[in-house]
Amino acid sequence: MRIGELSRRTGVPVPTIKYYVREGLLPPGELSSPNQAHYDEVHERRLRLIRVLLEVGGLKVAAIAEVLGAIDDPGRPLHKVLGAAADRLGGQGVADDDAETATARATVEQLIARRGWRTHESNPAAEDLSRALAAMGRVGHGASTELLDGYADAAEIVARADLGYVSRRVAVEDLVESVVVGTVLGEVVFNAIRRLAHVDASARLYGAGDEWEGSGADGPGEGSGG
Amino acid sequence: MRIGELSRRTGVPVPTIKYYVREGLLPPGELSSPNQAHYDEVHERRLRLIRVLLEVGGLKVAAIAEVLGAIDDPGRPLHKVLGAAADRLGGQGVADDDAETATARATVEQLIARRGWRTHESNPAAEDLSRALAAMGRVGHGASTELLDGYADAAEIVARADLGYVSRRVAVEDLVESVVVGTVLGEVVFNAIRRLAHVDASARLYGAGDEWEGSGADGPGEGSGG
DNA sequence: TGGGAATAGATAGTGGCGCTATCTGCTATC
DNA sequence: GATAGCAGATAGCGCCACTATCTATTCCCA
Incomplete structure (x- = not known):
């Protein structure tokens, strides 16, 4: 054509x-x-x-x-492919070496050790994670160990699901593309599902049909606060 | 100052x-x-x-x-706050109404019903999810039900962890900010952890210390290159 | 009390990015 | 042979997150 x-x-x-x-x-x-x-x-x-x-x-x-x-x-090794795809947080901000960053790095190291994950700290995802955790700490909303472990539990489930998804496509010529699509779009898909689950979880916890209603929310009827 | x-x-x-x-x-x-x-x-x-x-x-x-x-x-209702934060996929592309999109919307509806999630389809996350799934279908890498259910399992865990994190900060004046930070940065944190878990999961499955080696990978030793 | 540094507020300019418009000379097709 | 389409090149556009510059004023220390 x-x-x-x-x-x-x-x-x-x-x-x-x-x-x-x-x-x-x-x-x-x-x-x-x-x-x-x-x-x-x-x-x-x-x-x-x-x-x-x-x-x-x-x-x-x-x-x-x-x-x-x-x-x-x-x-080409696949982690290089995915490294290029890890663009959201990747190469933009140079990590400032403040106290928060050091703490965050230690937290990440402990997390990896606690989970027994096989990954070296050369993995850029570890650095990205440190940066994000440092940022949370810097704004006074540091992540707790419980939160991180909850995320890690969930991440292992996601990783298993992804691996199953990829292994089901045995057409080798598609494999790398499949991994890329699964990683990049899978992230978007998961984030949307997470937001969906947030709504459900808060509805269950707080009873309201809406979302986590903030302080002083005046109900679903769009009150005076428009 | x-x-x-x-x-x-x-x-x-x-x-x-x-x-x-x-x-x-x-x-x-x-x-x-x-x-x-x-x-x-x-x-x-x-x-x-x-x-x-x-x-x-x-x-x-x-x-x-x-x-x-x-x-x-x-x-202001909190879902409006988070709606504004859902900027990554949110208001940029108008959903083209092709067959893939219709299929994806049905898939999302089924997923929500299957999980028994309390959310109405007005939730923009549902539309974002449809768009992402439609996109995966359009490039020939459609998500399977297993994958989606795996993601949903993980998302429920994440949502519970997030809710626990927020409920632990009882200072009401911080609540909304905490939710925003937890949602926006939590997404970044989780994505990094997911990438970490990917490396571990593939190392476990394929034995190699590296990542998912792509098509024709000739082992961990960087062989002749294909 | 003098003077260099800092400041508020306004306007204009910059660099990166993902396109988009236009131009030249050529080719397919009816 | 007329019209449409095409390759390749260059320049421009619109958006965005700043950044530079200017004027009139105020701070603050010697």
């Missing part, structure tokens, strides 16, 4: 497709003449993946380029 | 503080003369909260303004 049809099928404007090619997200079409190129279903599939990673996953274009490059390179 | 000291204490540049005041994130200082204002610990605390929400939570300035406005207005 030509670029116009690719655009029509995916809903992505032609200039945007060209932009993605320029940025290395999408391989160029196969040239049949100096100004004619053909695209196939691989391009279409890749383009859909790009859009989903961008719009739903919230990845930046540069991160997507890295991730896709890694998907196409079977020799 | 004056703005310079506020800046020094928090590490936020003076022009940025002024910008936050302009944007309604931070209340202006108390004027003692036409060009002198005093700031106190409330400002300092608020400023730290803004930065954490921005840098770690990934919220946009406009979303933070809404959230903080709601924190300061005790009459």
Whole structure:
């Protein structure tokens, strides 16, 4: 197909497709003449993946380029692929080395030891976790051990579910892509489910049909406080 | 204190503080003369909260303004506060009404019914979830019922942990802020823990010390590269 | 009491990012 | 042969989170 049809099928404007090619997200079409190129279903599939990673996953274009490059390179270790995808907290803020950060790092180390998790501290997720915990401490809402252990219990369940999901797709050619989608979109999916569960849990605990009603809430009827 | 000291204490540049005041994130200082204002610990605390929400939570300035406005207005229902915080997926993409979206919506409805969750479909999290599931389907990696149920199990654990965390802070004046911090930063914290658990789970399953090795992985020793 | 430093408030500019518009010369198709 | 579409290149746009600069005023220490 030509670029116009690719655009029509995916809903992505032609200039945007060209932009993605320029940025290395999408391989160029196969040239049949100096100004004619053909695209196939691989391009279409890749383009859909790009859009989903961008719009739903919230990845930046540069991160997507890295991730896709890694998907196409079977020799690359997977943690590098996911490292590129871990963009939300990843490379933006340099960790300030204050007391909170040191405490948080120790907390993370203890958590990993307590769970018996097999991971080295080189894992960037550990650093991200330290940063987030330090931030919570800095605003006076430090996480308790109970909270962390609750999260860890839940995370183990999620990890098992994810592994089961991936192992069920035995098509090896899809494996890496499946892991990426599962990790990036799975995060979004889980976060939404978590918000759903919040509503239910607070409804059960506090009886009200609404959410955790804050101090002085005047009920579900939109009172004076608009 | 004056703005310079506020800046020094928090590490936020003076022009940025002024910008936050302009944007309604931070209340202006108390004027003692036409060009002198005093700031106190409330400002300092608020400023730290803004930065954490921005840098770690990934919220946009406009979303933070809404959230903080709601924190300061005790009459506002809490789900509105959290709605403003649900910015990652929230108001950006209008749901395209294709077949995938319809399927996803039905899946979400079934999930909520299956769990017996007390939530109405007006909950924006449900719509976010539908969108994410539709996206996964669109790229050929649809989520299975098992995966969703696994996520739901985990989400219930997280919700219980969060509720316990909040209920332990009985200081009512902090309650809403605590919920916001717990929801926004808790998400970041959980996602990091999830990534940690992934590494452990795959190490356990596949034996290799590394992560899920992708297609054609030839062992932990970085072989010929595919 | 003088003077450099800091301040409030206003306006304009910056850099990054994800596109989007336009242009040139060419090609497919009817 | 006319019209539409195309590749590749360059420039511009809109949003966002700041950042720089300016004026008039006030602080504060010598």
